[in-house]
Amino acid sequence: MGRRTGIRAVAAESVLVAAGGRAILLQLAHPSVARGVAEHSDFVGAPLRRLTGTLDYIYLVVYGSATERVAAARYVEKAHTPVRGTPENGSPGYSAGDADLQLWVAATLYDSAMAMQERVLPPIPEADAERVYREYAVLGTALGMPAELWPANRAAFAAWWNERLAALEVSDDARRVARDLLHPRGPGAPIWLRIVMPLARLLTTGLLDDRMRSGFGLPWSPRRQRLVDAVLMLTRLVWPLLPARVRHAPAIRSLRRFRARDTRHPENRH
Template sequence: MGHPARRACRPLRAGRSAGRRPGGRRHPPWRSDRGAGRLTSQGTAEPRVRLGNLPRTPRSARAGDSGFFGPGSLGWRIDREVVVLAGATAAFLLQLADPAVAAGVAQHSNFREDPYGRLRRTLISTFSVAFGSTNRAEGVIEHLNAIHRSVSGTVPESGAHYQARDPMLLLWVHATLVDTALRIYDRYVEPVTEGEMDAYLRESLPVAVRLGVPESLFPGTVAELRVWMAERIAGGTVRVTPTARSLSESVLYPSRFPPRFVWTAAHLISFSVLPPEILRAYGIRWGKRRARAMSRVATVTRNVLPLVPGPLRYVPAWRAARRRLATGAPAHG
């Protein structure tokens, strides 16, 4: 029979039925239409988030500064897991499914030309807010707000005007990050109670407000958040446009870094938590057989993770934050 994880990956190996992309690269078998073209870039290079652009925190101020979250928070417990990073694809696809978000990325970034550079900068920002000192986190948020203030345009498919500082757009992006992290953690790390989910959401409120989401719009529970997200999808406010489909190709079918086995595994984990209608809209084949295989992978992952050494299991930013605090907190605390 073989190991569950290996069995789950077998359907993804390129076989005779898998088409080839230009240049001889094979299309992953989960793709249902292997001939979609790309839109040309309409925008300018995006401002880059570099560590050097952010305000430096004096060493004396950094020591003992737990930032926005800190030891004992649900944020640190969940966001430190490397496996949660595999949900980045899911969050990204959900974000692009808002036509205004897709238009903004297409028109105001170099994502098509440098998708993994964009991912790297996004991770720097995300981990600086999650695990950095208060000064560093506030610096990142200020930097992001400055970028968003200059982002506006027209959605090509509808002609609607958009602004990146639109509170509903900001809430949608925030919701995708919260929802995806919770789904991945609950499925692949350990079960999360409803109360813990709501606590994780509440912990993220100060960050969301600083980024421009009015507190009055913020859902009180994760259940409310998910109902709102589902209603936006069902009502057509969130829908996969040709722009979103084109942008998704750079991540779903990368031509180089990272190695294929890495992005294949990450994508499968992400696909397992996405709504079926979103998967279909992006042309991703996801049947019962693959869903059952990933359920077995999730079981194996939950059992194996406690045995994985910390340097492999947890993101470097969390380990650096613990060193900064020098609290001596237990690795699983």
């Protein structure tokens, strides 16, 4: 990916994808997101397609050209257009175009990436950390979230994040979707995915705090904590030794895949 600074120096590290499960569960902890996913999303039935789509969006917004960023945002907006519902039976309404929900989703992606960054990658210098934080707002603003909704700095974000997190109550919808997501079955879940899911479940659960683990009904123990610590320590030792083309492979493939598709189908260009 070449030498990068700010968000571009961070987002290409594919090890951050390991925190994706944490981000998804935190998104589901928002009752409006949970209901929207439960009623509209194919995440459970086709988890790899949804994960690939999310990663494509992130990589295109961060590393793509201005035209590619617009194309990525339009694709997501088109997919989200039918995702809306009115309040009923005590459940909140939802709309994928709601700026507050866009803020929450972008915040979970940032906070989860930093949770993994801090555990397995070298520390980000203070000045750079503020720049990385500010630039992560693009994951929301690319979809139309007003820039002023993104807290002004990391200290403001931490206060906002802790307040929002403390107010969340995991719903039955969220627990049901999370259970199906963490135990994939059916034609959308290949054998290899089922093989790696025990490790994915371990890391996802380990990166959550006790309250969220309890809310989702995820088992935990000192033994599981030791396993997570060992996996993260091994990753911290091995990751810097890998060549950049390996560490950045998903981002590179995502950009190449999009550009090849765009070349084959010029009508998709914006």
